[in-house]
Amino acid sequence: MGRLVTTYLDGERIFTCCKCNIHLALYKDIVSKDFHGRLGKAYLFEDCVNVSTGPMEDRILITGMHTVADIYCNSCRTVVGWKYEAAFEETQEYKVGKFIIEKMRMQSLAGLDQRGLANRLTHGLYIL
Numbered sequence: 129m130g131r132l133v134t135t136y137l138d139g140e141r142i143f144t145c146c147k148c149n150i151h152l153a154l155y156k157d158i159v160s161k162d163f164h165g166r167l168g169k170a171y172l173f174e175d176c177v178n179v180s181t182g183p184m185e186d187r188i189l190i191t192g193m194h195t196v197a198d199i200y201c202n203s204c205r206t207v208v209g210w211k212y213e214a215a216f217e218e219t220q221e222y223k224v225g226k227f228i229i230e231k232m233r234m235q236s237l238a239g240l241d242q243r244g245l246a247n248r249l250t251h252g253l254y255i256l
Contacts, residue, residue: 132202135177143171143234148204150178152234153227164190165209165230176211176227178202184213192217199227208233 141155153173163170181197195214212223
């Protein structure tokens with residue numbers, strides 16, 4: 129297995145893994161906050177970084193049958209949500225290729241200098 133490359137996001141508000149603080153998504157990439165996951169509220173994102181996908185499986189969700197793959201934090205391997213791979217109903221196709229991140233699995237960084245934060249996290253000088 130090769131070396132893991134970490135992506136640091138730059139923006140006004142960044143969502144990070146609640147366990148290890150690695151960047152996951154930007155606020156501007158939220159498609160909807162009106163979703164539910166295994167642990168309660170969840171957000172639908174257009175894009176997500178620093179995650180790996182597990183095997184695809186068909187899962188019955190609130191809105192019907194979907195093919196999804198769990199997404200894991202690349203740093204601590206926590207399941208943070210899932211990625212929609214296919215929808216069985218035409219009205220649900222807008223979700224395909226997008227990511228659900230459970231609110232209980234993320235936290236928000238707001239108003240911080242992201243480049244400085246990335247540098248402090250890299251060198252172990254910052255504790256959230």
